[in-house]
Amino acid sequence: MATEKDERMSTEKIDVAIDTSETVSPSAIQARFETLRDLDDEQMAALNKRLLRRIDWRLMPTITIMFLMNYLDRINVSNARLAGLQEDLNMSDTVWSAGISTFYVGYLIGQLPGNLWLAKVRPSLLLPGMMIGWSICTICMPAATSGVGFCLVRFVTGLCEAPFFPGITLMTSSWYTKAENPMRMAVWHAGNTISNIISGFLAAGILHHMGGIAGLYSWQWFFIIEGAASILVGIVAFFLLPDWPENTRWLTQEEREIAQYRVLLSNGGKEEQVGGTWDGLKEAVKDPFTWMFCGMHFSLINAQSFKDFFPSIIKTFGFSELNTYLVQAPPYAIAYACACALAWSSGKFRESCYHIVVPIVISAAGTAIMISTPNIGARYFGAVLLVSGTYNGLNLQLSWETTLVPAPRSKKAALIAIANCVSQCSHWFSPYFFPTAHEPFYRLGGGLILFGCLCTVLLCFGVKWWAKRLNKKLDAAEGYSEHSGVERGWRFAY
Template identity: 75%
Template sequence: MALDQKNVENAEFKEVAAESGNITAQQIQARFETLRDLTEEQMADLNKRLVKKLDWRLMPCITLMFLMNYLDRINVSNARLAGLQKDLHMSDTVWNTGISTFYVGYLIGQLPGNLWLAKADPRWLLPSMMMAWSIGTICMPAMTSGAGFAVCRFFIGLSEAPFFPGITLKNPMRMAIWHAGNTMSNILSGFLAAGILTNMDEVLGLHAWQWFFIIEGAASILVALVGYIVLPSWPHNTKWLSQEETEMAQYRVQVSNGGREEELGGTWDGLKEAAKDPFTWYFCLMHFALVTAQSFKDFLPSIMKTFHFDTLTTYLVQAPPYAIAYAVACGLAYTSGRFQESCLHIVIPILFSAVGCSVLIGTLNVGARYFGLILLISGTYSGLNLQLSWETTLVPAPRSKKAALIAIANCISQVSHWFSPYFFPTSQEPFYRMGGGLILFGCVACVVSAVLIRWRAVRLNKRLDEAEGWSEHTGVERGWRYVY
């Protein structure tokens, strides 16, 4: 149900239609005291000032927070190469169990955390979650066994659970920008590993992997403190917005909701509404499929170790594929928003990912495998970016329903992490074909889910056309429609 990106940016809002009847942008504008008398040009200027103000505060902070969030999630994979598993005397089974417990905590905290976030002030809740997982990271150097590893990862997963869906934005291009935190964390993780894990072993009597967690945890705490100051609250209670800007923010939300006023709604009411909507379960399948297709990420350093580079090079060569993936994600996000199309923007790249995975598990040629890795990462990461934007714009208000949908989809998707680590044992080196098969399954399931979502959106749009008596030949203006 997203508006055209250019319209959103320039405030050239067209008439939209709610399912209960046609509601024009002018009617929505009349609801707000400071906006009702503004001309179209004045509305456009105010919208431009508001978006610029929000972007300069929100996007850098969110991107940096997401960078630290994802860095915290993947840091154990590089620490493993530096001796974490060996120093704690963990077998592959114990190690994989510790990786899985992170996502057990993530799953448990997902739904209640997101339903809470639908009502809580994000300015306080999001940095507080970040502070909690940062403390857990700083505690990891004290681990002495596999059990301690599992406990720490469980707590960190529980703390991180609501953060990722809590910062989901509707606009594909903005999603791509803050999703840069994901990509940059993978790039930065390799550079940090090269700098810390190869130079700080036995400094002050600590292992290099212990310093890795201490430095990352401390940096996350600093970012969380900044978040308390910089992040906005909801549109109606952000203190650093003027009354006119506050009402414009609310106006934008209502326009994107097809004219429906943004309601908090009851927590369980939102959950029930989401559960009854087939879109919820189609997006659950897609999110699960994409996370499954990304199951390689916790083992990427181990996979790249099979390329037989030296240790320093293994850390450094992880960066280029993610840098390319980010450029691809931004390009696809732009064209997706520009042409208001999501299905093919997800399906085509994920097919390239399947090709890349096939190359990776089918040959030992280093150049071919590295190129396959680029295809695999680019398609899956851009797909996840667009899927998150698609699910938050396709489903109407209230906020509690959107929060529930995102939480349900994330909960189900994280189940993949319970079993996917067992598909990448060291006995599978160098091809990791069992893990490759799992990735290919995720790619196929992603295509199926995208087709199902598009099919339902087309059907619902036809019903709206019939209800309004719209056709290309009637001359009736077409109102709000599901975007697919």
């Protein structure tokens, strides 16, 4: 058991926030690493600071920009639709929705095997390779001449993108501690919100001005330029991304060991690398947390079902084509600021449930405003509330699930992939909730969003209840009570 001295030493030695007692003492964990055994508190603090700075400056900017391009690739068809993609390929609303859904069929197929594979190989090779693959598909989109071609390209694009999102979630949780994780996930999750901002400006610049150049439609230029930029980012990422804490080549042995020490301490002494691929999958399937987070992620994606149609929704506000592209940016900029603030608060106070529930309730209020009033100012304000709450919720849910199931890495990889797989099933049906016949209020889609918000709230309280129940069992097993004098070991955070 950790002593009071060990706990105090852990928070002073390095800025690694852990629950106020871990089952393995910091000194015992430090003794496992050859290069760390003889370091004093000051040396450990300096080494930790140097390691964290190196990882922050290489991992965070790289995966943020990669995720930006990834999400931009996912939503580019929404703005291309406004520029005539659907009409130029002679697609009905049904065929268009089928194309949106087909992307997620490929995405679903590649999720679980991709993330299980990633847990065993070098992320610095697999993730950039996948990025170049989906970028090539994006460049091929201008060659589509029918709805069938559109659906086919979107399917292969989804297949290539599948391992990326769960992959960077797994990487972040494998490098950062419980207190650092929410804020770091908010940082790279900025790629999500920033891509929506950039998409509007790109659409204003490319879709509004480049039609007819070299005999191409403006939406064709949109895909070509974006795909080429993504390939360039993928090539650079080969040289910048780390692998895992134990095998990143551009770290010294001492830095690799402090990286493992930090996360091991945060995990309560649980080894990340223990467990085979199929063992991890079986453990994840048997864990109730897996299915609770599957439901929560699924509900949050339902609550975000508006994102593929956000430009079309904004168009109903009566703005000009150029202004429709531009006014999409402020809601996402506000959403990012809120996400960072709430992620910081969640990490500081080690609380996840209410940090998700409160913003989701606000999103539900925003949705109710959007579907109930014709007032443009009120509807735009509702859009700001909707975007801010749902994007914050998804960011913190990812951090929460990797905190509650910190190790082994194969189990965590399986949990992330399974939850993401289940959540993406929403995209098979959600596009059909936003037909153009339901303009301007899209009340059917609004109902789906509200349903997602409600289920998210219920599942948050369900996860919290289950975590508290498990903690009570651990208390009983250790003989811990407020007056027992027994030190409390590692516990599930909620």
